[in-house]
Amino acid sequence: xxxxxxxxxxxxxxxxxxxxxxxxxxxxxxxxxxxxxxxxxxxxxxxxxxxxxxxxxxxxxxxxxxxxxxxxxxxxxxxxxxxxxxxxxxxxxxxxxxxxxxxxxxxxxxxxxxxxxxxxxxxxxxxxxxxxxxxxxxxxxxxxxxxxxxxxxxxxxxxxxxxxxxxxxxxxxxxxxxxxxxxxxxxxxxxx
Amino acid sequence: xxxxxxxxxxxxxxxxxxxxxxxxxxxxxxxxxxxxxxxxxxxxxxxxxxxxxxxxxxxxxxxxxxxxxxxxxxxxxxxxxxxxxxxxxxxxxxxxxxxxxxxxxxxxxxxxxxxxxxxxxxxxxxxxxxxxxxxxxxxxxxxxxxxxxxxxxxxxxxxxxxxxxxxxxxxxxxxxxxxxxxxxxxxxxxxxxxxxxxxxxxxxxxxxxxxxxxxxxxxxxxxxxxxxxxxxxxxxxxxxxxxxxxxxxxxxxxxxxxxxxxxxxxxxxxxxxxxxxxxxxxxxxxxxxxxxxxxxxxxxxxxxxxxxxxxxxxxxxxxxxxxxxxxxxxxxxxxxxxxxxxxxxxxxxxxxxxxxxxxxxxxxxxxxxxxxxxxxxxxxxxxxxxxxxxxxxxxxxxxxxxxxxxxxxxxxxxxxxxxxxxxxxxxxxxxxxxxxxxxxxxxxxxxxxxxxxxxxxxxxxxxxxxxxxxxxxxxxxxxxxxxxxxxxxxxxxxxxxxxxxxxxxxxxxxxxxxxxxxxxxxxxxxxxxxxxxxxxxxxxxxxxxxxxxxxxxxxxxxxxxxxxxxxxxxxxxxxxxxxxxxxxxxxxxxxxxxxxxxxx
Numbered sequence: 001x002x003x004x005x006x007x008x009x010x011x012x013x014x015x016x017x018x019x020x021x022x023x024x025x026x027x028x029x030x031x032x033x034x035x036x037x038x039x040x041x042x043x044x045x046x047x048x049x050x051x052x053x054x055x056x057x058x059x060x061x062x063x064x065x066x067x068x069x070x071x072x073x074x075x076x077x078x079x080x081x082x083x084x085x086x087x088x089x090x091x092x093x094x095x096x097x098x099x100x101x102x103x104x105x106x107x108x109x110x111x112x113x114x115x116x117x118x119x120x121x122x123x124x125x126x127x128x129x130x131x132x133x134x135x136x137x138x139x140x141x142x143x144x145x146x147x148x149x150x151x152x153x154x155x156x157x158x159x160x161x162x163x164x165x166x167x168x169x170x171x172x173x174x175x176x177x178x179x180x181x182x183x184x185x186x187x188x189x190x191x192x
Numbered sequence: 193x194x195x196x197x198x199x200x201x202x203x204x205x206x207x208x209x210x211x212x213x214x215x216x217x218x219x220x221x222x223x224x225x226x227x228x229x230x231x232x233x234x235x236x237x238x239x240x241x242x243x244x245x246x247x248x249x250x251x252x253x254x255x256x257x258x259x260x261x262x263x264x265x266x267x268x269x270x271x272x273x274x275x276x277x278x279x280x281x282x283x284x285x286x287x288x289x290x291x292x293x294x295x296x297x298x299x300x301x302x303x304x305x306x307x308x309x310x311x312x313x314x315x316x317x318x319x320x321x322x323x324x325x326x327x328x329x330x331x332x333x334x335x336x337x338x339x340x341x342x343x344x345x346x347x348x349x350x351x352x353x354x355x356x357x358x359x360x361x362x363x364x365x366x367x368x369x370x371x372x373x374x375x376x377x378x379x380x381x382x383x384x385x386x387x388x389x390x391x392x393x394x395x396x397x398x399x400x401x402x403x404x405x406x407x408x409x410x411x412x413x414x415x416x417x418x419x420x421x422x423x424x425x426x427x428x429x430x431x432x433x434x435x436x437x438x439x440x441x442x443x444x445x446x447x448x449x450x451x452x453x454x455x456x457x458x459x460x461x462x463x464x465x466x467x468x469x470x471x472x473x474x475x476x477x478x479x480x481x482x483x484x485x486x487x488x489x490x491x492x493x494x495x496x497x498x499x500x501x502x503x504x505x506x507x508x509x510x511x512x513x514x515x516x517x518x519x520x521x522x523x524x525x526x527x528x529x530x531x532x533x534x535x536x537x538x539x540x541x542x543x544x545x546x547x548x549x550x551x552x553x554x555x556x557x558x559x560x561x562x563x564x565x566x567x568x569x570x571x572x573x574x575x576x577x578x579x580x581x582x583x584x585x586x587x588x589x590x591x592x593x594x595x596x597x598x599x600x601x602x603x604x605x606x607x608x609x610x611x612x613x614x615x616x617x618x619x620x621x622x623x624x625x626x627x628x629x630x631x632x633x634x635x636x637x638x639x640x641x642x643x644x645x646x647x648x649x650x651x652x653x654x655x656x657x658x659x660x661x662x663x664x665x666x667x668x669x670x671x672x673x674x675x676x677x678x679x680x681x682x683x684x685x686x687x688x689x690x691x692x693x694x695x696x697x698x699x700x701x702x703x704x705x706x707x708x709x710x711x712x713x714x715x716x717x718x719x720x721x722x723x724x725x726x727x728x729x730x731x732x733x734x735x736x737x738x739x740x741x742x743x744x745x746x747x748x749x750x751x752x753x754x755x756x757x758x759x760x761x762x763x764x765x766x767x768x769x770x771x772x773x774x775x776x777x778x779x780x781x782x783x784x785x786x787x788x789x790x791x792x
Contacts, residue, residue: 012538024207024369034207035335037368039311046744047538061445062335062368062438065513067524082533085526102536106747107574107739110534119529142765 001032003056005064006153009083010075011100012049015146018172019073020051022150025168027055030160037062048079048102071156073149076100077129081116089124094152096132096145128152130191139184147173147181151188208372210365213336214275214303215240216372217343219247221299222379224270227252227261229617230646231277232312233366234305238275239649242658246377251649251658254584254617255280259287259302263356266300269383271347275303278319279583283618285322288356290393292326293401295354297383299347302328305361308482309509312363312645314564314583316507318483323358323460327405329412330358330460331421334440336370342457344375345421353408353415360459362482364438364509413461421457424470428452432474434467434487434498438510439480445512446521462490471496478503482510540569542745543721543768545640545711548685549609550577551741551772552692556699559606561594563587563614566644566713570609574742584614588622588635595631604699608635613643613651616666620675626704627676634698634705638685639668641712648716672706679705686711688775714768722769723785727760731781734758738773738782746773 006023010016017038024036032055039049052064066085074080074095087093095117104110113119117129130152136144147169154165165185173181208216214237218226226249228238242249252258258274265272276284281304288302304322307313323330331346333339339361346357390397416422428450433443436456443453454470456462471477471491479488479500488500504510504518513523540547550570553560554577562568562578563586571578582590587608595602610619615637626633643649650656655665672680679701683694691709698705712719729751738746738760745766751757760781774782 011536028205028207028371033371035368035370036207037364039363039367046536046541048536059370060441061512062364062370062441063511065511065524067513067526078533078536081529081531082536085528087527089525089527101747102534103539103573103742103744104534104537106744107742109573110532112534113529113531116529116531119531123527123529125527 001056003054003059005069006053006071006073007064007069007083007086008051008053008073008075009079010049011079012047014049014075015143016049016051016075019146019150020053022147022168022172023053023153025171026160026164027053029164029167032056033059035059035062048082050083071153073153075145075149077116078102078112080127081113081120084120084123084125087125091125092156093120093125093127094149094156095127095129096149097129098131098133098145130188132188135187135191136184139187140180141177141184144181144184147184148188151185152191154185154189204374206372206374207369208336208340209236209240209367209369210333210336210339210361211236211305211367212240213339213372214343214359214361215244216374217340218273218301219244220340220375220377221344221347222271222377223247223273223301223347224379225262225265225272226250226274227258227265227272228275229253229255229258229280230643230649231280231305232646233307233363234275234277234280234303234361235646235649236366237303238658246379249658251651253652255284256286259284259291262302263287263291263296263300266296266298267385269297269385271299271380273301273303275305277313278304278306278317279313279315280304281319281322282317283584285326288322288328289326291356292328293398293405294391294393295401296350296356297385298380299350300356301343301346301350301359302356303343303359303361305363305366306483307363309363314581316483318486319358319360320459320486321484323360324486327409328356328358328460329353329458330360331457332360332437332459333365333457334437334455335365336368336372338457339365340372340374342421349415353412355408358460360437362437409461413463416458416461416463417466419458422463422466423455423457424466425453425455426473429474431476431478432470433478433480434470434491435480436487437482439482442510442512442515443480446515446519456487459487462487464494467491468494468496480504480510480515537572538569539572539742539744540566541714542743542763542766543714543770545685545709545713546570546638547575547741547743548688548691548772549636549638549709550575552688552695553577553607553609555692556695557605558695558699559594559602561587561591561606561608563608563610563619565611565614565638567609567611567638574740578609583618585610585618585622588619589625590622591633591635592622592626592629592631595633603632603634606634607695607699608633610635610637611644612637612639612641612653612668613649615668616652620671623672623677623706624675630704632702632704634707636707636709637668639708639710642716644713644715648713668708677704677706679703680708681705682708682710684711685709686770686772688772714770722771724764724767724769725762725771725774725782725784726764727762728781728783729759731779732759733779733781734760735779736760737776737778741772741776743773
């Protein structure tokens, strides 16, 4: 299979690393070659963070470049727009509608752009935007945004069986939070 | 493709971080002692190795100590290693050069992780220069599986040639996960220690050792010519690419199988005949390497015409599109929106104990000589309160030099600011210089009870070792007194008035002084926090005084009553109730609630 590329973007501290861990686990168990690349360190202090996930028969580059991503999963709306250039024209964006103001916006040095979902659609992206924070809270914890987003992502992988996602959750999520995360996954997947 | 994996018994297929794969390689090689100092992107090597009970792992005060410890263990007869970031190798350079001469007893591997693109570093130096300068062989993996295998091979090469061996990582190999097939641990017998008078590195012994090192390099070149750590992958011969590390992956990404590649797994010393043969089989030779033209210059010395840094940049990290652009190839089409996307720089966390210190330094218009750590974020808006930083410890010694030049104008207005771990690493010698040579310098030690920026490692001031077990503990006050400071004052950085009073006093006195700002990092696991604050929206006048401290939990929004008035708003999921902002508010509008939360 030709290589497919998925980006997971968000704000440091939002739990993007757990999402990439789960996705990597699922894809590896489907028998694919997989590479997952992320940057640790200072960017985790509330900065913009990105993880690249590539899979297929044979993956070479660990990074994804402009115009290459099939799917971008964004934990925050502005971050979806920031990384839009990395999407293939006509590619799929799955974004949380949550807005987190970066420091330049908080201090008034910059403005948070309006109508971002519409603008990304006008630019040629398919956008699936939902309030995954509300979904996660409904499941029992604001921290489950990552799993709710993974639930949503599963819709776009009809070829991957449901058990594969649940197996990955069991392997990665602490047992005491499993039930809540299962709920977040299902609510994310089925959100209207 | 990796034919050297065939010898290994394959146990399982696992997606593994490059750094974890190095740790796995150490485990499988029977490594018994690892001593390191944390530094992005190398930190997880030692953290992951520590998860194996069979390997003794420790955080050393700095990289020089770490390398000396690892070498000592090698002389004691067990396979040993250390890991550091590129700038850490500068600190370890002193023992490195002489260990290269002295040799060892059991295998010694030095992992060094470069940071092209400077994701988390103050410079972009290329560690391969150290391999050349110290005449120490260097292996460079291009993915996690190679990281595991090369680490094992590094121990073998180390013992075969009686030399330390580098494993050179970079951010993209260290922090990318790819598929690894793990093998079993095999522990070599401990090598008996035998006293050998030629091991004392002085005059005649050193001269002989140098001769031995030159012969060793010749032997290693012969090894590099034929060993499968360097491999030729022939394809279309119109272009031949000589490359290593992650650049190999970009070459395959761009050209697929339609190109010939000489992939170098050992980047020092470089083979000669192998390269000449390869160059002879292709029409055009391209050297694809990040940072400095080291492979390129070697090819040129061999008389081969190559494209290298005339085509690709020296600065920054490569990607597949960069390679395509430099080669005049098409890049994929991309889309964008017209709005300017505001940046999202990293910020000090809500409740960070450094914030109060930097606010008071800002208010007093101090010249701040900073250092390496989370607190470097004091340089960014809205605090903008760091003038300088260079390297670990320079805040102390650099400040002393600054004050020698500036006299009272410097001493009354300038401070050094350094974290607890950085202070132990390299600040102690700097403050000793201040006390010994007596400038009236003021150094602030930010003691947050952890090594913060690299992800919460223990250090000699925390009273815990790498595994979190009770350990020795440096008494910072006693240490500062012992090196000659009479004035050592401890402050709580959450108490702005107290910080302001002490700072003014210590800047005014005619002797050197230390201020220890003591508050644990709010992100330490299990920390008990005060309840989050909330805004009394009737009292808040929207003056934005609370915004001056740059806390990410505070923003100004429209008042919900539709009056169009602006009021402060606190994000209760971020706020940990440090109450620094309440000290900024003249209207008593920031209030505490009544529940206590524990960091998960």
